[in-house]
Amino acid sequence: MPNSTVPISVRCMASSHKRGVCPMQFRAPQINLYVENLEVSKAFYERLGFQLTFTAVIEGQEVHHELVLDGFKLGIATKESTREVHGLTPGSNAGCEIVVWTEDTDAAIHYLLENGATLLSEPHDFLHNLRSGWVKDPDGNPIQIVCKRAQQVINSETFKKKIEEIMEEARSAGKESVDICAGDVHSMVGGYPSSNHRMASCCEVMYSMQKPTDEVLYAPPKGKGATLRIRYYL
Incomplete structure (x- = not known):
């Protein structure tokens, strides 16, 4: 080491x-x-x-x-x-x-x-x-x-970086698209599930990263929640 x-x-x-x-x-x-x-x-x-x-x-x-x-x-x-x-x-x-x-x-x-x-x-x-x-x-x-570990600061940039990592991994695997769920993203970076989660911020980042060709496969009734799922075309 x-x-x-x-x-x-x-x-x-x-x-x-x-x-x-x-x-x-x-x-x-x-x-x-x-x-x-x-x-x-x-x-x-x-x-x-x-x-x-x-x-x-x-x-x-x-x-x-x-x-x-x-x-x-x-x-x-x-x-x-x-x-x-x-x-x-x-x-x-x-x-x-x-x-x-x-x-x-x-x-x-x-x-x-x-x-x-x-x-x-x-x-x-x-x-x-x-x-x-x-x-x-x-x-x-x-x-x-x-x-x-020291408590990680979770913010919009944290979610964006993780989503970009997921996209890059799918791209490297030769995929044309990747379906991303807000709950999965938040769990990967930490802090969810918990009473202090930042799910609304995670969903805002997911929406902001959409291109015109991307598809919202499922949106919760209020638009933001762990079940939000978007298909991003790579």
Whole structure:
């Protein structure tokens, strides 16, 4: 991993710390299990007394649950999402992982690589506000390092940039048009669904990017909403 992503002060601490003293701050450890069927696993652990406390949703699909029993947190994640979102190969790596939270995923990964870990997955952003990376301990067991990202400022330019990215991806794939839904765009940039969403702004940007040949496939009754869908010709 390039050293430019890690503050100099952290690199110095990582290389000069005393044996047995950790200069990084890790907290809130948990175990994640990679499973074939998320709902079957959830029901199983609920029958053991675990209670659901969190669900992660990506593109409308539930991909991860967190359950708690007597203060112990257990995560269950689909093997499919683990492969597609994080580039891991559950079953090849292991059937479970240790998770620890930190303040800076990139710096923590760098620190661990200098102290006997092996990289599994480069630090990357996912969901609306998280950044994760994976390493293997000396015995090959996977460890997820995760932190919360700084809150992104979402404005008209944010939506415009994302729509342009979607168009360029479709154009590169040789498509003549692309159908874009406001709810999908807002979910991709973050902040939706939430009570502080900027859906009206997202829709305004979508309308402003229309050319005379483009088609509004569906508009909500008031013209602005998550279901707004426009076909843009490329």
